[in-house]
Every structure is written in structure tokens, then in C-alpha cells.
Amino acid sequence: MTIINKIRDKSGLLFLVIGVAMLAFILGDLFSRNYLSQGNDRIVGTIAGEEITFQQFSNAFETFKNNYESNVGRPARDVELPGLRQQAWQQLVFEIAYTKEFEKLGIQVTSDEMTDMIQGNNINPAFGNLFVNQETGEVDRGAIKNFLASLPPGPPTNPGHAFFLNFEANLRPNRLREKYEGLINQTYYATEAEAKREYESQNTKADIRYVYVPYTNIPDSAVDVSEGELKSYYDDHKDDFERDGTVSLDYVTFPISPTAEDIEEIKKELDVIVDRFASTQNDSIFIDANSETNNNFQIFTPKNLPKAIDINELELGKVVGPVQEGDFYRLYKVIDITEDTVNTFARASHILIKADDSNKAEARSKAQDILNQIRNGADFAEMAQQHGEDGTKAVGGDLGWFDDKTMVTEFNDAVMNASSLGLIPRLVETQFGFHIISVTGLKNNKNFLMGVVEKEIVPSDDTRNEIYRKTTPFGSDRSKENFMKASELDSSIIRYQALNINKEAQSINNIYDRNIRTIITWAFREAEVGDVSEILELEDQYIIALVTGKTEDGIAEFEDVKDEIKRILVKEKKKAQLMAKMEGLSGTVDEIRLAYGPGATVSSATDISLSSTSLPSVGFAPVTIGTVFGMAAGESSAPIADENGILVVEVDKIDEASELAEYSIYKQQLEAAQNNVNTVAQKISSVISDYAEVENELYKYY
Incomplete structure (x- = not known):
């Protein structure tokens, strides 16, 4: 494998190793939101007296965007963005506040040190591990020099080149931080008296x-x-x-759900392609052209076959559906049928009458009476609901499909050996009691490869527009008085409360939509008590909010x-x-x-x-x-x-703990606890943030 390929393969790991400097923040979707189109000179915080503008924050991390995506091989996901933003902010704190401390102490990383960490006697381990000779297990400095010689001047020309330039750019600040934290780390020590006290506290x-x-x-x-x-x-x-600021809201929602007409229209869309699906000679192309998802081919056993499909009707080329399952309508086409050499399945319903040694005769008599009633025409499911003594009684005794390893031997043999569907004309006794059994699916070991065309059941544009029109009384006059009045005009509208929402909240009560932060940031950034939000469209509802309370950072009010x-x-x-x-x-x-x-x-x-x-x-x-x-x-x-x-x-x-000649072990324990790298780094970060009077107001915008 070439050096370039090795870097490409391992760059994701190395990216994590060198830490906070290699982060990215994807901003594209944010610029499309109205609340970010108010100018880029807005202040998102201060660090060591320096105001940080929205544009400055954005530019700083746009630089890392391509690097992040190339290293992890994908764009940042929505769920990752809040964490990435905070890490991005910490990088700005490092660049501004930490740098001032480095300068005061005269901490530097010279050009010779840089060379030493890249190709000298103290190569950065994360970088050097990419050039380990597999035969010797040692870093191959010759391979590093060849790699460096192969890099052209100027902008990166390939992923390996881009990775190295990024690594090199962040090597110096990371080394500065290591030196600084190392200096602080050395100030931690334990005295002999402290070590003795620690020993006594553990052993007395x-x-x-x-x-x-x-x-x-x-x-x-x-x-x-x-x-x-x-x-x-x-x-x-x-x-x-002392409290962080919060906001409290009243809000109303208008759920956006498909109507019966929407559902029927989606079903019709699939109805018209059933015959073409059955006759097509190229299932892959047909499914790709007509399905809304990539879940195109699936293998089903009798046990996991959709409930709406009758296994007895399946044959090669047959199309079943449209079948409504949850939020989708689906068509299933039988592409292939094979035999399962491991599992055999059957389906049955049963009525269990529990028995033990103390009541066996009574239980047998009761079960036989139920069996006789069913043989004389009583409905099996109704009798199961009336007399069953296990959890299946609620579903008429239905056990669904099961394999030949699931049930106890007596039950399994009775069902698997059945030659016809219907009631088994005798009681089956097991360790649980007496069973009346109806075989609803004969023994089957078939596997079915299905091609699936599916369409999501979503509201039509007409439905969305109609629901939006219901919000008009709120949008026409964004005053508190009108909000209260409009929410009382329609008895179907429920006004909800969300109290003491914090700055970083990603939800309002049980609303977890990715866009819900829009209302939260608006409430913190510019809204006052009594202000009403614009109508916000979420994935499955519209929401309008009234700010009912707002507290600033500082001492909480007495009430x-x-x-x-x-x-x-x-x-x-x-x-x-x-x-x-x-x-x-x-x-x-x-x-x-x-x-x-x-x-x-x-x-x-x-x-x-x-x-x-x-x-x-x-x-x-x-x-x-x-x-x-x-x-x-x-x-x-x-x-x-x-x-x-x-x-x-x-x-x-x-x-009492006996006296020791010396307490070095306990001294080491105390120092190890204090000198933990992560603990020291966290303490330093906290102190520098306080000393630099860092104010992070990103919560007003994201």
C-alpha cells in the first residue's frame, strides 16, 4: 500500500488524535434561515476583551469544513452540530486567550522543533505510526522523507497532501498547548505530611x-x-x-398529517403500476424508478413476512399490494423462492388452561369442555379471549409463525406434524398445562426474495396549505392579546406551556424537531416577554410561541x-x-x-x-x-x-494505622490524582475562560 493510501485510510483516526484544531462546522443550511440574514457583524461572544462576530466565527470554521468531511468521509450530521459548535468555540478561546498566556511565559515552538516532530528524533507518534515498517516495527524515516519530497508546493493536490498540510498547521499550536499544560502540571505535588495523612485516612x-x-x-x-x-x-x-438565563413559553401547534384523501391518492399511485411491476423484466430499474426508499430487496421467512401477505398465495412473479404498513404503502414482488435448510416454520393459535399436580384433573376437564364447544361450532378466537390463561388471549390465542426450535416438544410436534389446517381434535399436554390448538399455517421452510416498491404516506401540498390557513389568526397579528384570543376561538387548539428552557435546549417539551432551535434562539436573542414568534414550519407541524417569561444570567429572582x-x-x-x-x-x-x-x-x-x-x-x-x-x-x-x-x-x-518508614506510594497516588492529564486540561480551560472573561452567546443564533 502506498504512503498516500495509508494516510487516507488512517486519517480519520489521526484527526481525532490531534484534537480540537481539526474540527469543522457546516454552515450552509443555517444561511438559508431568515434569522441569520440580519447581517454578519452581530456579536456572538467575547474572549479576553475581543468581540467575536458571527462572520468571524463562521469564517474560522469554514476553513475546517473540507478537512472534516474528507477525514470522516461524510458531512457532519445534525445531531453532531451542537457539540461541534461548542468545540469550535473552544478553539477560538484557545487561539485568543491561550496565546496571550503563551506570550507572557515566552513559550515557543521553534522551526527546529517542528522538523524534529515531523522527521527527526522525536516524531509525533500519530504521524509516525503511518510510516511504520511492518518488518521492523520501527518508524521508517526514509519513507517520511520520500513522502515529504513528493509533495508539490502550493495548494493540496490530493487527499494525502491536504491531510499533511492540515497536520502541519495544527502541530505547532498543539505542541504549545502541551508545553503550557506540562508546566502547570509540574506545579502539582504532595508533601510527606499529606502522603502520611492519606495513608492514615485509608488504613485507620x-x-x-x-x-x-x-x-x-x-x-x-x-x-x-x-x-x-x-x-x-x-x-x-x-x-x-446564581443561574443561567432561561425562557418560558406558551405555544400552540397545528399537526400536519395526511388526510384520508391523501392516503387514498398514494394508494392509487401504486395501484396503477401493479401490472407493470409484475411484467417488468428488469426489477432493479423499475424499483429504482418508482420507490422512494433504498430498501429495495428483502428476504422474508414465514416468520417475518408482513402480516397482510398470505403465504399460501405467494408464487414467482406475483405482486402483492398495495399494503399499508405504518407510514408507508408498499408493493411486494416475489423475485425468488428458496428452501431454508436450517429452519422450518409453522403457525398456530392456542388456548392454554394452566395445570399442576394439584388441579390437573379439573384443568383437563375444563380444557376438554372448551375443545368440545369449538368442535361443535364455537369461535376459536372468542373462546381464547374468554378462557385463555396466558398473554395470547388478547389476540385470540394467535402465536404467529414460529420455528421448530421455539416451542416445547409436545406442542412443537403436534403443530409441525399436522397435515391440514384447522383444529387439532385432541388436547395437547405440556409442562404449562393443557392446550387447545388450531393450526393456522402448515409447516413451511420457504424463503422469499421480494422486490419492494414503497411510498411514504405524507400530507399533500393541498393538505399542508389547508392546515397553514388555520394558523392565519395567529400570524395576522403577532401580539400577546391576539395570541390568547386566537387560541381560545377554536376548542380543538391546545395551548401548551414550556417552562424554564435553558440556552442549549434541543427541544421544547416533547418536540425534538431539528428546526425547533429557531424559536429557542429567537426567544433568547431578541424576544421580550409578551412577544409572539413567527409561524415556524417543522417536519410534522406548525408552531407559534408566546414568550411568557425570561430570566437573564445572574441572581435568580426571589419568586x-x-x-x-x-x-x-x-x-x-x-x-x-x-x-x-x-x-x-x-x-x-x-x-x-x-x-x-x-x-x-x-x-x-x-x-x-x-x-x-x-x-x-x-x-x-x-x-x-x-x-x-x-x-x-x-x-x-x-x-x-x-x-x-x-x-x-x-x-x-x-x-490505628501503623507507622511506615516512608509514604512514597501514597505521595505518588496523590500526585497521580492531581496530575491526570484530562483533569489538568479541564482546570486550565476553566481558569483561563474565567480570567479571559469569556462570554459565549452562540446560543442566541444556533
């Missing part, structure tokens, strides 16, 4: 008993919190209620967090009441439990360490565990207010 063990009273012992309804207390707490803890504060204060008051009662009790934990009365429990825990986080029957209990390791064996604690309730602890035993 305690056995305890405790009495526990949960806060839930006092019902919320028994605790009063005044408006003044709520407001006072809010004023004293405003920083705790918006009032319930949250109440939960906090209710818990605090419960804590105070229970603490007061527990502080008045004394003795052992068993005596305290008896003195407290119902609601208090005594439990024990063994071998807990300072690194433990929970206790049996209590759950998360960090305060209690921390208190235990400040106590001595035989000592009892005062009441402890923890996350879920009040505890009093008795320490039965403390096993």
Missing part, C-alpha cells in the same frame, strides 16, 4: 454503633416558614442562586427560588427541633433510642475509614464519619447533625 479503621433519627420523622406540614424568613435567607445567600429556599429552611427547622430533643437525652445509644421513642433506630458499622462516605441505614454521612476519627475507643459523641438526620455515636474500636 473504626467500629461504631449509633442511634439515628431522620429528618423525615417530622412531616413538612408540621413546619412553618414565614415569608419574612424566606426573604431574609434569600438576601443573605444571593450568591447561592423563582422561593420553593427551593423553603425546602432549605424546613430542613433547618427540623434539624433544630430534633437536635433540641436529642441534646436532652443521655445514656447509651440503646437507652437514647428508647428514650426518644418511635422513629429512632440503632445500627452498627465496622471497618469504616476516613475515606468512607456513608453509613448503613443513614446514607451519606460525612460529618459523622469525620467526627468518629476525632474520637477515642469507648467514647460517645454529642448529637451530630448530618445530611439526612441526627446521630449519636459510640466508638467500639479504633484500629
